[in-house]
Amino acid sequence: MAEERVHVVEHRMAGLVPVVNSFIVEGQDLALIDTGLNDGSAGTIIKKLESLDHKFSEVDLCIITHAHRDHIGGLKALKATRQPFLIAAHDAEADEVEKATGLEVDLRLVDGQTVGGFTVVYLPGHTLGSVALLYGGTLIAGDALNGGGAELKGPNPMFSKDRDTAEASVRSLADLDFDRVLVGHGSGVQTGGKEALLRLIERMGEP
Ligand SMILES: [Zn+2]
Secondary structure (H helix, E strand, O other): OHHHHEEEEEEEEOOOEEEEEEEEEEOOOEEEEOOOOOHHHHHHHHHHHHHOOOOHHHOOEEEOOOOOHHHHOOHHHHHOOOOOOEEEEEOOOHHHHHHHHOOOOOEEEOOOOEEOOEEEEEOOOOOOOOEEEEEOOEEEOOOOOEEEOOEEEOOOHHHOOOHHHHHHHHHHHHHOOOOEEEOOOEOOEOOOHHHHHHHHHHHHOOO
């Protein structure tokens, strides 16, 4: 099952309060999605890789869902290990990632592109170049969705650049097929994710 190969890495503030998730995917490539809060998050990711019987040197690809600090915080420390993994971000977000980290984005992604077994889903609004990644039946939504329990929420309006565009992006997800939804903040929905999305769209009402 594709779902079993997607692993959540929880990053905690001061080792206590869970703040943000990143993801390890054992797929066509060994890939990271996002990198957590700070230098320490790099260690958290490497430890999780080791618990899955991987070495960090096996990682081929790191896809950044968007350039907010809590998603790119560990990238510099990961790159400082000199392992030759590629950094990928949407074309509309890549400059922000480069500006914030001083690192080069190797792959500038576009909507619908396939990279490392993932399909890139462009979801602007939370930031200009936010993406989700579709991997088998799992949607890794970044901050384009939030959620805990059985329900999903839209992007946090307080931290989203363009609320209307962000809502339009949420609606556009109704065209995709998935069952599990993983999000940057919160637990996501392990099964029935598509139905949860449709309920969210219904709660959002007319555009
Ligand atoms: Zn964000």
